[in-house]
Every structure is written in structure tokens, then in C-alpha cells.
Amino acid sequence: MTMMEEKLLVMRGITKEFPGVKALDHVELQLAKGTVHALMGENGAGKSTLMKILMGIYQPDDGEIILNGQKVKIESPKRAHKLGISMIHQELMPILDMSVADNIFLYDYPARKGIVQKSVLYQKTEALFRDLGIEGIDSKAFMKELSQAQMQMVEIAKAVSAKADVIIMDEPTSAISDHEVENLFRIIRTLRAKGVGILYISHKMEEIFKISDFITVLRDGQYIGSAPSIELDQEKLVSLMVGRELKSIYDRHPAVTGEVMLEVRHLKCKGVCEDVSFKLHKGEVLGFAGLVGAGRTEIMEAIFGLRKRQGGEIIKEGKKLDIRSVRDAINHGLALASEDRKRFGLFLDLPISYNISISWLNNLAKVGIVNRGNEKEQAYKFSKDLRIKSSSIKTKVGKLSGGNQQKVVLAKWLLTKPDILILDEPTRGIDIGAKQEIYTLIEQMAHEGKGVIVISSEMPELIGISDRIITVHEGVIKGSLTGKEITQERIMMDLG
Ligand SMILES: Nc1ncnc2c1ncn2[C@@H]1O[C@H](COP(=O)(O)OP(=O)(O)OP(=O)(O)O)[C@@H](O)[C@H]1O
Ligand SMILES: [Mg+2]
Incomplete structure (x- = not known):
């Protein structure tokens, strides 16, 4: 040639x-x-x-x-x-x-x-x-x-x-x-x-x-x-x-799922979804499969107070929530790590430490306790756990590589210690080593009895980490798959 x-x-x-x-x-x-x-x-x-x-x-x-x-x-x-x-x-x-x-x-x-x-x-x-x-x-x-x-x-x-x-x-x-x-x-x-x-x-x-x-x-x-x-x-x-050995990436120990943590009933959101209902259990990792544009991101935004709802109820542990803003959502123990880090996720001109602790800070500031020392310690811990590569935690986020910026978004939301963690394309642009760290963190949260929702366009990833998968097509929930039903073919059938 x-x-x-x-x-x-x-x-x-x-x-x-x-x-x-x-x-x-x-x-x-x-x-x-x-x-x-x-x-x-x-x-x-x-x-x-x-x-x-x-x-x-x-x-x-x-x-x-x-x-x-x-x-x-x-x-x-x-x-x-x-x-x-x-x-x-x-x-x-x-x-x-x-x-x-x-x-x-x-x-x-x-x-x-x-x-x-x-x-x-x-x-x-x-x-x-x-x-x-x-x-x-x-x-x-x-x-x-x-x-x-x-x-x-x-x-x-x-x-x-x-x-x-x-x-x-x-x-x-x-x-x-x-x-x-x-x-x-x-x-x-x-x-x-x-x-x-x-x-x-x-x-x-x-x-x-x-x-x-x-x-x-x-x-x-x-x-x-x-x-x-x-x-x-x-x-x-x-x-x-x-430059080192990696163990198999989807090496999971599923948590025992418990009572209902979150229930969404008849969620209605103009141009996005008409009638979305589903349940998330304690200790469950619930995957959302769908084609790009199926409305998965928008549904989560509506739940999280980022998007106006025309109807529907959000119930956490049996209690109806009134979520009108992101702050309400955070106060009720929800977190949403967004796929679009520029729009919602990060302040590129501010240091890693600040970016990691911001939503958590807002939360604490309301009660009136902001502990700077603790903020640094936590930011440091997460940047180490997720192996964020930078010269220091004072580095401006805009100077980090793409994948490392994504890790900062995750660290920030993990720090709010949510009961319900919603992850929208959490491993987009993340290298294979750090993916593993993220899967481990998801598993840990499930084992602590929290509820985790994951949206991912990478089918093997979604299948690998979810206990149950909900399929979404054009704003409508098509099905809910568990155990042996969770296969690529079956998911594609629902999305077809
Ligand atoms: N403008 C900049 N100022 C300071 N440091 C920078 C700048 N651009 C990149 N870096 C640093 O250079 C290193 C390489 O970054 P680069 O963006 O090339 O990584 P990458 O291989 O593309 O990673 P990723 O897979 O996450 O996109 C990183 O440590 C990053 O923080
Ligand atoms: Mg890059």
C-alpha cells in the first residue's frame, strides 16, 4: 500500500x-x-x-x-x-x-x-x-x-x-x-x-x-x-x-434493594413528556436507556427543578415534594450531575476546590455554617478518590483536561451527600481507569441504601451497572427490564 x-x-x-x-x-x-x-x-x-x-x-x-x-x-x-x-x-x-x-x-x-x-x-x-x-x-x-x-x-x-x-x-x-x-x-x-x-x-x-x-x-x-x-x-x-493492571470493569456486587425511595407519578412536561411514572428503590441502581433525544435528560431536569413541569407528583419516601428550583431539589436530598458541564456544571474561571464545594456550600450557608477547612479537606479527598489530575486543588477548572472536568462535576455532587443521585452520562470522556472509580462510587452509594439513577448512551456500561433498566422512547416509558431481561437486543427492541 x-x-x-x-x-x-x-x-x-x-x-x-x-x-x-x-x-x-x-x-x-x-x-x-x-x-x-x-x-x-x-x-x-x-x-x-x-x-x-x-x-x-x-x-x-x-x-x-x-x-x-x-x-x-x-x-x-x-x-x-x-x-x-x-x-x-x-x-x-x-x-x-x-x-x-x-x-x-x-x-x-x-x-x-x-x-x-x-x-x-x-x-x-x-x-x-x-x-x-x-x-x-x-x-x-x-x-x-x-x-x-x-x-x-x-x-x-x-x-x-x-x-x-x-x-x-x-x-x-x-x-x-x-x-x-x-x-x-x-x-x-x-x-x-x-x-x-x-x-x-x-x-x-x-x-x-x-x-x-x-x-x-x-x-x-x-x-x-x-x-x-x-x-x-x-x-x-x-x-x-x-501502565498498571486493571481488574474487570463491571465487577459488581448488587445491593439488596429496599423500599421505594423516589416515586414519580404522571410527570408532564411540555414538548418533552406527557405521562412519565416510575419508582426508584433504596439501594437500587436504575438505568435509563434511550436514543439521544428520547427525553431522558429533560425528564431528570424536570424532576430536579431545572425545567418547568405542567403536572405530576414527585414523592420521596412517601412524602410529596414541592420542588420548584434546584435549591429545593438539593434540600430534599437530590443531586443531578449533568452531561453538559459548561451549562450547569462548572465555573471554569474558579478553582477546583471552589467548584467541588459550591452546591454543598449553598446548602450549608442556608443553615449558617460554612466551614472552610472542611471544604478543602473534602475537596482534596474527592479529587484524590477520582484521581483528578492537576497541579493543585487551586487550579482553575478551565485549565483541566476534558475528562478531569467531568470528574469535578461528579465530586461536587457527591459532596452534597444526596439520598438520590441522578447521573447523566457520568463517564462521558472519562478514561477507563477513572470509569472504574466512578462505578465503585455508584456501587458504594447503592450499598449505603441510596438510590441512583444513571442515564448512559453506552449500552455495555448501562447493562453492566444497572439493577433495572427503564427504556424511554420519545418521552414515553416503554418498559422496565430486570435480571436476565437486561440484554442489548431486548433494550433495542423497546427503543425501536
Ligand atoms: N491551558 C492550560 N493551562 C494549564 N494547564 C493545561 C492547559 N491545557 C491543558 N493543561 C494541562 O495539561 C495536561 C494535559 O491536558 P490535555 O487536555 O491535553 O489532556 P487530554 O489527554 O486531552 O485528557 P482528556 O482525555 O481528559 O481530554 C493536563 O494536566 C491539563 O490540566
Ligand atoms: Mg482532551
Whole structure:
């Protein structure tokens, strides 16, 4: 295969230091034309940083970049774009007050005599969506009207439309459903056949072995090695990534489930659900399965006081609750760790310690006791338990890697010591080692007699950790599966 031999991109000796962290230490990467190259490593290993250097977002302290045999300096994203490099970012950065079409053609506005041709813009966008098999997104809609999954599809379309030689995908499937993943893989294969080099980052192992030709592993900013994917298997790859042995990930000891902890009756929420009723028991891990857009997140938001309800009752331990705000929910012992950490989860400009203790602080402040010392101690304990990688707990959350930000969201809610913990895509973007820590925490909570609700789009995860699974389709509960009924096929049948 001559295509494989041709080196499209070489990154050599790339080094980058941030205050207190050596994010990259002489890292190597070689990307061949017409290949998919996976970049693997735990949270904070340096993957996004390496890609941001290639995109001209950061400048390396040392090292060189050779593109098509030429040494290049990439001083800005605009320059990267000119050189034929485009990127789908891990943290999506759409311009929310602009239309879908405007976002896609940000750099290549179809203009005639300097005047932007809106109609042309919309047509081009629609043609692009048709090409890529993307359905249900209005090219004229504002970005802010879209769901996370739709925004991710728009980002993908944007990268493809740039006709780049190198496309970087930093966790492109974190917010999209299996069906859309298949669609994305179809797009990737088409691009690969055209000779495009794709750099692919994901924590989902099955994906990596399905789509990648080569794998490069980073650990703690160090280059560990590269190999063709067929020479590796999951076990080998994990040991290269983590540098230690991991036990089986869904090694569960189910808790004994007790009385009803939470009952939701006839929940009604405009445009989301008409009549949702279910029970959560003490000691139970209750999974919610559904396609992206099925309304699972919205149902939980309605319960948690984040979304207006038109009807229905929420009953905890036999007592009817009046939840009108998040504060009410927290005061009644509920916690919701949200999938969208930017919108509800975190204050990016504030330190880890502050972010971890904020909702808990609000709670205590009401009673009038805020104990700073305790706050620090607790924040420290959780950041250690979840292995949050940072130079100190004073580090601003915005400076953490994506997966480590997600861990801060979790730590924060665990600290409210809830009776009912609702987790919405808790392991999105989380590496395999930390996933295990999170599963252990979920199990612990169940064993303490708490109730845990988990929404996850990763079927093996949901099946692995749930005692019971509720299936949701278009805002309606389709079924409740327990024990041997819990299989991928059965769930898919309900969702079909
Ligand atoms: N702008 C920044 N300022 C300070 N430190 C940073 C900055 N960006 C990244 N870091 C640090 O560099 C290290 C590598 O982060 P990076 O985002 O590259 O990790 P990653 O491999 O992409 O992880 P994840 O899988 O969680 O996305 C981390 O310790 C992170 O906290
Ligand atoms: Mg990253």
C-alpha cells in the first residue's frame, strides 16, 4: 500500500509546559495519508494539547511539525485552516447566536462582491448535510436551539466542508447515539478513501478497534509508542495507557434493594413528556436507556427543578415534594450531575476546590455554617478518590483536561451527600481507569441504601451497572427490564 507509506504529517519532539504541568514531553506522531490514527491515553495525558498545537491554538516550547514534507509553523487556527488542517473540538465551541450555516462556513463565506449570499449559504449547508446523511437539522436554526448531539453533527459537517487533508476529531462521538456513530464512521471511511489523514481521539475502546489503522499512546505527557491497530488488543492497549493492571470493569456486587425511595407519578412536561411514572428503590441502581433525544435528560431536569413541569407528583419516601428550583431539589436530598458541564456544571474561571464545594456550600450557608477547612479537606479527598489530575486543588477548572472536568462535576455532587443521585452520562470522556472509580462510587452509594439513577448512551456500561433498566422512547416509558431481561437486543427492541 503506497498510500500508507506517504507521511502526511510528522510531529517530532513536541514539548509543552503549562505552569506546574509538563503537558507534553518530546512527543512523536506520524500520520500517513488515507489512514485513521487514534491517539490514546488517560485523562490529562496530553492528547488535546498535542492537537491544539497542531491547530495553532498553542505554540510548542520545543519540537517541529512537518506537513507534506515541509517544515511548518502554525501560529494560529486560521493558518492551520489554510494549511488544510481542521478540528472537531472536544469542548464544542459553536457561536450560539449564529445560524447553523454561518457556523459551518465561518472561514469560507460564500460572498459575491463582498456581500454574503445567505440563500447560497443555506443551500450549501443543506447539500452538505444530504451528502453526509445528516437529518433533522435546519440550516437556518440558531446554534443555541440545537441539542449537544446536533451541535456535534454540525461540527463534523464543518470540518468536512473545509476539505482538509488532516482532520482532527477529539472525542467526536461523546454526545451522539450509536446510529449517528455508524453514520460518522461511514463519513470517516469515505474521507480515508480520498486520502485524508484522520487523527481520532476517544475513550471508547470498541470504537478505536473498529475505526483506526494506527494507534499512538501517550501517558502523562510522555510518548509511549505507536503500532498498527491489528497488533494490539484492548488489554495490551489499556496496559500501555495506564501502565498498571486493571481488574474487570463491571465487577459488581448488587445491593439488596429496599423500599421505594423516589416515586414519580404522571410527570408532564411540555414538548418533552406527557405521562412519565416510575419508582426508584433504596439501594437500587436504575438505568435509563434511550436514543439521544428520547427525553431522558429533560425528564431528570424536570424532576430536579431545572425545567418547568405542567403536572405530576414527585414523592420521596412517601412524602410529596414541592420542588420548584434546584435549591429545593438539593434540600430534599437530590443531586443531578449533568452531561453538559459548561451549562450547569462548572465555573471554569474558579478553582477546583471552589467548584467541588459550591452546591454543598449553598446548602450549608442556608443553615449558617460554612466551614472552610472542611471544604478543602473534602475537596482534596474527592479529587484524590477520582484521581483528578492537576497541579493543585487551586487550579482553575478551565485549565483541566476534558475528562478531569467531568470528574469535578461528579465530586461536587457527591459532596452534597444526596439520598438520590441522578447521573447523566457520568463517564462521558472519562478514561477507563477513572470509569472504574466512578462505578465503585455508584456501587458504594447503592450499598449505603441510596438510590441512583444513571442515564448512559453506552449500552455495555448501562447493562453492566444497572439493577433495572427503564427504556424511554420519545418521552414515553416503554418498559422496565430486570435480571436476565437486561440484554442489548431486548433494550433495542423497546427503543425501536
Ligand atoms: N491551558 C492550560 N493551562 C494549564 N494547564 C493545561 C492547559 N491545557 C491543558 N493543561 C494541562 O495539561 C495536561 C494535559 O491536558 P490535555 O487536555 O491535553 O489532556 P487530554 O489527554 O486531552 O485528557 P482528556 O482525555 O481528559 O481530554 C493536563 O494536566 C491539563 O490540566
Ligand atoms: Mg482532551
